[in-house]
Amino acid sequence: MSLGFIMLVHTAFDRAEQVARYWASNGCPVVIHVDGKVRPARFRAFRDQFRDDPMIRFSRRTRVEWGKWSLVRATQFAAERLLADFPDVRHVFLASGSCLPLRPVSELRDYLDAHPETDFIESVTTEQVTWTVDGLEAERFTLRFPFSWRKQRKLFDAYVRFQRRFGLRRRIPEGVSPHLGSQWWCLTRRTLSSILSAPDRASMDAYFAKVWIPDESYFQSLARRYSTQIESRSLTLSKFDVQGKPHVFYDDHQPLLERSDCFVARKIWPRADRLYEVFLDDTRLANRGAEPNPGKIDRVFSKANERRGQGRPGLYSQARFPSPGLENGLTCARYNIFSGFDFLFDGFEPWLARRIGGRIHGHLYAPERAEFAGGETLMNGCLSDSAALRDYRPTQFLTNLLWSTRGERQSFFIGPHDAQDVVPFVTSDPNATIAAVTGAWAVPLLTSNLGFDAIKAEAARLQRVELAFLKELKSPGLAARVHVWPLADFVAQPTEKLQNVLSEITGPSPRRLTDLPPMRDLTGFRDFLLRLRDGGVKPQVMGDLALFPTKTDGGAKHGSV
Known part of the structure; x- marks a missing residue:
């Protein structure tokens, strides 16, 4: 013993x-x-x-x-x-x-x-x-x-x-x-x-x-x-x-x-x-x-x-959130955000899906619902398209979506019509690539059936939202990869600018862009913007108005593809 x-x-x-x-x-x-x-x-x-x-x-x-x-x-x-x-x-x-x-x-x-x-x-x-x-x-x-x-x-x-x-x-x-x-x-x-x-x-x-x-x-x-x-x-x-x-x-x-x-x-x-x-x-x-x-x-x-x-990068415990600045990465994977392109081009979503792959969502932060790819109402991780649930914690909605779909790159659209609470988060995230054509939201208004007073009010509201969005894109804490063009500059050379964005997303490729989805008709767009200006809504985010075609130009004067 x-x-x-x-x-x-x-x-x-x-x-x-x-x-x-x-x-x-x-x-x-x-x-x-x-x-x-x-x-x-x-x-x-x-x-x-x-x-x-x-x-x-x-x-x-x-x-x-x-x-x-x-x-x-x-x-x-x-x-x-x-x-x-x-x-x-x-x-x-x-x-x-x-x-x-x-x-x-x-x-x-x-x-x-x-x-x-x-x-x-x-x-x-x-x-x-x-x-x-x-x-x-x-x-x-x-x-x-x-x-x-x-x-x-x-x-x-x-x-x-x-x-x-x-x-x-x-x-x-x-x-x-x-x-x-x-x-x-x-x-x-x-x-x-x-x-x-x-x-x-x-x-x-x-x-x-x-x-x-x-x-x-x-x-x-x-x-x-x-x-x-x-x-x-x-x-x-x-x-x-x-x-x-x-x-x-x-x-x-x-x-x-x-x-x-x-x-x-x-x-x-x-x-x-x-x-x-x-x-x-x-x-x-x-x-x-x-x-x-x-x-x-x-x-x-x-x-x-x-x-x-x-913790694991981009994974948030449901029991306890990290203090700001102490996260091990805001998100778990790279993702892309496009603003204005769907207003300017017809069929931009399917065209983009063919170019970069992954999953292309619509406006995830649309007022009515989260527009998941393919019209789904429920995504990986049991994420619902409910706007109320999404807006309760908009940043966690995005981080959960990225975590649940890791291994597949996600892309979505955002515009001034959408909820903006997530914008400060994505601009501070190194995993985000943001490409924005400012002022493109005015293109649908050109052919809108609304009365001019209603158009002016909507244009003023959307421009205020987009100016706040641009301010975030220039904030000192910016970490996202950002590409921003006024609408006038973009339509002058759309192929070159889109090529730069796609090369960053997918990596350099010897193949150059030779086709773009059809751009919406901008005939009379300059006259429309001048009318807004004279009505008291000064266009500030569209760029040089002289670059846009008038009704007498006989067609849209945008860059060739």
Whole structure:
């Protein structure tokens, strides 16, 4: 009997029972501390299940709170009983009720037999700590913490600031070198007994009781006083995310856990039936002699933490939105926005689809509905064409559409008739390519059956909207690729200008544009604009009016194709 286990249990009692019986059946005594917050009836039912097993005992209970001295006190209670009841134990292994052995107990015993005087406990000085998240390092030993970090966070932070401001400090006891490390250790009997029976234990306990998160520093610091040989590492695999919370292992993590070669892992999901079935089976293939090496899987966890902290580009959690400027990419893929072309050309959408491929939508932000490609009413990701749903979060509508259709480039049209809330977002997005012919919205008005007063009012409204759109295209935060031409400049050389846009979208091609969809008749367009001007609506976005044909010109004078 060279190895004993301490288990700190507060939930998932069925799994804790499985693991405790596994260790006991392999000749290892187990002392269990059950959180004092567990109801007496539940505790008695759990304890009574072990009446027939002399290798499993229970320690005195205390109510445990995260980050408080009670967690160390619970460990002390269990350690004292283990050392008193089982004098043959040489190494004491601290585990939790959510821990799971990854290798047979015989391998762990052989490993410790090869290191009979070694204490396995992560123990590093405060200057060397690199893993704390939103935590205190050296100050946890010199400040006072009367308030709970979890339950009284505002008071906790305020009192820390108060102590810093007025220079209030606690004195570190003589002979104590502050060290930090993982709570999960494996200590020799000699070292653990020395800590628990030290003549100055009362003063040490009183000091560490006021240290923040003492379970990460009490044994880690005091082991340095008594140990003759420390390996500053834990034999328990325990990984943490970017918020300092432990990673939870599920059934599909089995290959990862096996690759680590660690003896124990924390924290296992209680319903991971396959993990408990596989790792509590001593007939599985042994891995004798392998050195525990969690570094083998560090890359996987680093990648997971990176993804946890940054997310995937363009994917937004429905539970929490990132703060502005902290997104990992506004969108997940390149996309194109065209403005004015469908007013100027007949059949521009099918022509564009043949040229650049992908999916060509109509006006996604039209007032009545989102005009999905092919007249669809429901898109990938269950995106509805409902204008009300779209306008509730217009930017998320676009990001969800791009995410749900990734792998296929999306294009859509926007104009001054459409909702404009998404414009600041797309102009700040490097994935967006925006091509706009300003003033093209006036072409349909030329042949409109509306009265002239109604046309003037509509022209004034659309021009105001387009001027705001142009202002966004010139904003300091512009990141989109932008091509903007006044209508007069575009109709003078449409082929060349469209060629530049398509080359940017699809890449340079030796084939030049030789055909364009038919342009709408602009005969009399100049006269129409002059009439608007004389009626009080000055055309500002169409360019040089002299470039447009009049009724007497006998036809549209636009560039050849």
